[in-house]
Amino acid sequence: MADLSHLHLNPESDVPLYKQLAESIVNTIARGDLRPADRLPATRELAGQLGLNRTTVSAAYALLEETGFIEGHVGRGSFVAKREKTPAPSATDWDAILPPLEAPLPPVHKIEISFANSRPAAEEFPLAEFRRLSKQVIDSPEATQILQLGSPHGYPPLRRYLLEQALAKGVARPGDDLIVTNGCQQAFDLLAHLFASGGQSAVLEDPVYHGLVRVFSRAGAHIVPVPVDGNGLDVDALETAMERHRPRLIVVTPSFQNPTGATLSFDRRKRLVEIARRSGAVLVENDIYSELRYRGKPLPPLKELDETGNTILLRSYSKVAFPGLRVGWIIAPRAVVARLAEAKQTSDLHSDQLAQAILLRFAESGELALHLERTRRAGAERLQAVLRGCAQYLPPGTRFTRPEGGMSLWIELPAPLTAEGLLARAEERGVSFLAGRHFSADHRHIRGLRISFGALAPARILRGLQMIGEAVEAELAASRAPERFEAIAALV
Secondary structure (H helix, E strand, C coil), rough: CCCCCCCCCCCCCCCHHHHHHHHHHHHHHHHHCCCCEEEECCHHHHHHHHHHCHHHHHHHHHHHHHCCCEEECCEEEEEEECCCCCCCCCCCHHHHHCCCCCCCCCCCCCCCECCCCCCHHHHHHHHHHHHHHHHHHHHCHHHHCCCCCCCCCHHHHHHHCCCCCHHCCCCCCEEEEECCCCCCCCHHHHHHHCCCCCCCEEEEECCCHHHHHHHHHHHHCCEEEEEEEEEEECCHHHHHHHHHHCCCCEEEECCCCCCCCCCCCCCHHHHHEEEEEEHCEEEECCCCCCEEECCCCCCCCHHHHCCCCEEEEECCCCCCCCCCCCEEEEEHHHHHHHHHHHHHHHHHCHHHHHHHHHHHHHHCCCCHHHHHHHHHHHHHHHHHHHHHHHHHHCCCCCCCCCEEEEEEEECCCCCCCHHHHHHHHHHCCCEEEEEEEEECCCCCCCCCEEEECCCHHHHHHHHHHHHHHHHHHHHHHCCCCCCCCHHHHHCC
């Protein structure tokens, strides 16, 4: 029986305990202290030796088995796996060369209900209409040109349609242009490299969509976090940040912000536009959720309120139609769009024209409007379910946002609960969510978590929150136990 009682774990580390344990065992194998076919201690035994929760050890063993370092045998225990062949000394050490992965590890347990992904419900896609309209596009005389190389600005008929709509609604101005991107994620990437690379400061909301943190971090930006409350971005805190950091860029999601679901109030919208104008900072408005309003009155986009016309607007079909087609767009002054088109052409030449042509037909035919109407009705039912479930199943002292639309809601747990610790208990029961540390550049929000409800039926939303409530009870019971580290036995 292998002796692993010497392994040292750091409960204060950002790395979950189960992952620390798995990495320590891998290192022990690599040093030769553990050999193929050596038996590992039983989970209960090792948990006692190291002062851990048994679920932490079980999760570490499951990860090691999944990655091929150990083999589990029912009734016999877990053993170091027999490796077929060790890499030659001259083989490239890719882990040493490549940057570490930033994405969260997949859950150890089978997940039945996932609140982790912000996406529309696939079963509600109007596939019959999509097939019919796709055939129309492919059978059209323009098909040959659509399948040829195109402009980095995007498919011209779609660009004209989107820009004309924006001009008619007073969102775009005569000096604006439009570029189609591969969803808003590419739009963020292009803008980050254009305005905030090389250490330039950029204001991001906090908490904020984790994809934004990654994009701006990879671009080399200095991220300035500004808090979000129930009425959106805290503009008082923004003014302080503007004076201290002089950022070049302010990026904000004013309607149904991801991850909180908060909407920037009208007064704050006007103040934000004025702060950007006064400071000379570039204001970027991520407006991909505003069409998903289920109750209350719509508010004007920042770009409409900005009389200078300088606000850069991002929109997308991904949240209201078919996210797999990856069609988003940027409306901005012509000079900005020209630079973005140059960068996009270097990166990928242009976005898929067939997807753009099909979505244009989807919009012009009226099918998009019908689909949006159905989506809003279903979204209202989902929102009602998630608010009811939070009120019914979460413990006293829990705070959660109350959005009027969108796909996400933010929960703040009461002490001593942490989101990572609760996630471990929740995944044991088959339900998952994203912990708050993923939504900030410095991994704060240890008690915060995002619930994304856009893809789930109301009954599954309620059942999932009930399962999270059961996980809360288990975690609170564990926190009262005298076992060392029990209160912070966090799994991703």
